[in-house]
Amino acid sequence: MTEEKIETSQETETxxxxxxxxxxxxLKANSVDKADYEKLKAENxxxxxxIVNGTEVALPQxxxxxxDDLRRKLAGSSENNMSSLEYAETALKLRERLLEEGHEDPxxxxxxxxxxxxxxxxxxxxxxxxxQECVEDAEGDDASFLAELKKRLR
Numbered sequence: 001m002t003e004e005k006i007e008t009s010q011e012t013e014t015x016x017x018x019x020x021x022x023x024x025x026x027l028k029a030n031s032v033d034k035a036d037y038e039k040l041k042a043e044n045x046x047x048x049x050x051i052v053n054g055t056e057v058a059l060p061q062x063x064x065x066x067x068d069d070l071r072r073k074l075a076g077s078s079e080n081n082m083s084s085l086e087y088a089e090t091a092l093k094l095r096e097r098l099l100e101e102g103h104e105d106p107x108x109x110x111x112x113x114x115x116x117x118x119x120x121x122x123x124x125x126x127x128x129x130x131x132q133e134c135v136e137d138a139e140g141d142d143a144s145f146l147a148e149l150k151k152r153l154r
Contacts, residue, residue, distance in 0.1 A: 070094040
């Protein structure tokens, strides 16, 4: 009978250790580095102070990829082993940057003997919107992106 109690206590101890390890892993996954937390806390204090005092705070600018970098990335897509999802994301970024800078829409047909119409611009916008929806719905998965795109192309 004492052997049975020993076996039971060893099983309980193993289960408790596994639960303890699992709890630690969850804490690590959901924790933030203290330095990052302090930095964010300081930024939030600056923003709150600016709201209270009615002053403006300069927000850090997000650096955007250059048009040339995006073009190089698309041109070398086969060498870079880009997935279809990455290619679509890069093409959409390039289109956005070109339009921001006042260049022609790359999704609109152009030629020496062809002048784009408003219908062409509307279609280009619709293509970009559908691609963006597919990218968002895929949530980073290339196979899901292709499935979403195929569903919309029917």
